[in-house]
Amino acid sequence: MSNLGRRISEASKLLIFDYIENKVPVRKVKDILLNEHGEEVSIGGIYKLVKRGKIYRKPRSTTQTSRKIKDIHLKFMNYWLSTNGELTARKIRDRLFNNFNVDVSVSRIKQLRRELGWKSATKGYCQLISNKNKKVRLEWCCKSLAEKDEFLDVIFTDESSVEMSSHGKFYFQNSAPRLHQGTSKRPKPKHAYKVHVWAGISYRGRTSICIFTGNMNSIIYQKILEANLLPFVQDSFPDGFRLYQDNDSKHVSKSTKEWMRQKNILDCVMQTPASSPDLNPIENVWSAMKHHLETEIKPKTKDELVTGIVQFWKSLTPEKCRKYIDHIHRVIPAVILASGDATRF
Numbered sequence: 596m597s598n599l600g601r602r603i604s605e606a607s608k609l610l611i612f613d614y615i616e617n618k619v620p621v622r623k624v625k626d627i628l629l630n631e632h633g634e635e636v637s638i639g640g641i642y643k644l645v646k647r648g649k650i651y652r653k654p655r656s657t658t659q660t661s662r663k664i665k666d667i668h669l670k671f672m673n674y675w676l677s678t679n680g681e682l683t684a685r686k687i688r689d690r691l692f693n694n695f696n697v698d699v700s701v702s703r704i705k706q707l708r709r710e711l712g713w714k715s716a717t718k719g720y721c722q723l724i725s726n727k728n729k730k731v732r733l734e735w736c737c738k739s740l741a742e743k744d745e746f747l748d749v750i751f752t753d754e755s756s757v758e759m760s761s762h763g764k765f766y767f768q769n770s771a772p773r774l775h776q777g778t779s780k781r782p783k784p785k786h787a788y789k790v791h792v793w794a795g796i797s798y799r800g801r802t803s804i805c806i807f808t809g810n811m812n813s814i815i816y817q818k819i820l821e822a823n824l825l826p827f828v829q830d831s832f833p834d835g836f837r838l839y840q841d842n843d844s845k846h847v848s849k850s851t852k853e854w855m856r857q858k859n860i861l862d863c864v865m866q867t868p869a870s871s872p873d874l875n876p877i878e879n880v881w882s883a884m885k886h887h888l889e890t891e892i893k894p895k896t897k898d899e900l901v902t903g904i905v906q907f908w909k910s911l912t913p914e915k916c917r918k919y920i921d922h923i924h925r926v927i928p929a930v931i932l933a934s935g936d937a938t939r940f
Contacts, residue, residue: 607634608644609667614939615645616674662699667744669711671695672704676713684708721937724870729808729935732868736930746920748832749865750802751839752795752824754811755881760889788897792904793819795827796877797836798920800913802827806901825858835863842869873926873940876919880911 603611607628614624621641628634642768675682675690684704691697691704724732791811795802803823807815828836838860840846855861872878884907888894892903922940929938 602634603640603644604634607632611636611641612671612674615641618866662697662698664699664703665709668695668697669707671892673711673713674708676708676711680713680935717806721939722870722872724935728868728870731935732871732874732930733935734883735866735868735871735874736927736935740927740931746923747798748835749837749839749920750792750795750797750824750827750832751875751877752802753841753875753877753881753918754791754793755902756789756791757885757888757900759894759897762884788900788905790900792822792881794880794908795824796911796916796919798913798917799831800827801908801911801916804903804904804908811845813845813848816845817854818850820854821858825844825860828860839867839875840864841867841871841875871936874923874930876922879919881920884908 610628610632611624614627615621619627621638625638627634628636628668671694672687674693675687684701686701686840687708688701688704691699790806790808792804792806794804805819805823807819811819824838845851852861855864868874882906886901887907889904892899892906894900894903926938926940929940930936
């Protein structure tokens with residue numbers, strides 16, 4: 596006789612959570628429960644159970660509580676945190692009480708959370724990568740690794756925006772009492788002056804840097820390449836080079852491709868994966884430059900901002916460029932291990 600529609604036993608609930616945690620498809624979980632355990636559960640029932648996250652029904656008397664933490668409680672704490680890393684200790688405590696009738700303090704939850712290996716971290720963001728681009732990233736990295744590409748003839752180029760800021764991300768504050776205690780907040784202009792920069796780095800050094808304002812289009816991009824890339828290629832890469840640029844519409848427009856064809860550099864452009872700032876070493880140069888401006892230059896005027904950018908760029912020696920480029924040899928294996936997904940770099 597079918598028991599479909601009846602309550603799912605607690606043993607079956609534990610099995611369901613074990614299978615789901617191990618990435619077993621829901622339909623296969625349903626078949627396993629029926630064939631191996633004789634319990635007929637609908638797919639909807641499994642989804643509902645996992646969404647609700649409850650195993651035990653509440654006892655009729657809510658006074659029958661326990662303060663003892665068992666392995667099953669720790670397992671569910673780990674499961675809840677793995678599905679939602681933003682759960683607070685108070686919410687975990689509430690879930691333990693509602694699901695298992697276990698009443699423990701928030702401080703105890705925090706201790707258990709640490710013992711399980713969960714630590715607080717500042718939220719970081721990375722590029723959102725589609726499944727299509729993950730595949731392209733993976734193929735590109737596998738090809739580079741198989742060919743043992745050292746990128747010795749590659750010029751890595753990119754643009755970035757630099758905003759005038761006189762404060763870094765971190766700072767020290769004296770907490771000792773003072774006669775005139777001011778605010779600990781640091782002033783920031785409502786509309787900070789901003790410039791855009793374009794440049795490139797290679798194993799043989801850096802290109803000149805172009806600092807500009809306003810929006811870039813294909814024509815402006817071509818003029819930037821004319822003034823900053825081509826002279827560098829002529830001086831440093833007379834034996835040939837490869838150009839690394841992202842797939843921005845200005846970079847791959849018909850107008851830009853035609854201009855590159857006329858300059859005999861179209862065949863030098865590499866086919867690069869989209870949504871891959873971690874695979875362009877110059878991104879780390881931009882980060883270092885912005886950190887230098889915020890912590891050392893602290894520009895308060897337009898001239899100070901531009902002067903600081905130029906100063907940093909002049910300090911970028913070929914040795915430093917090579918160190919930045921060698922970083923890609925750490926990123927490529929990480930992309931492969933992540934199956935093309937975003938990396939921590």
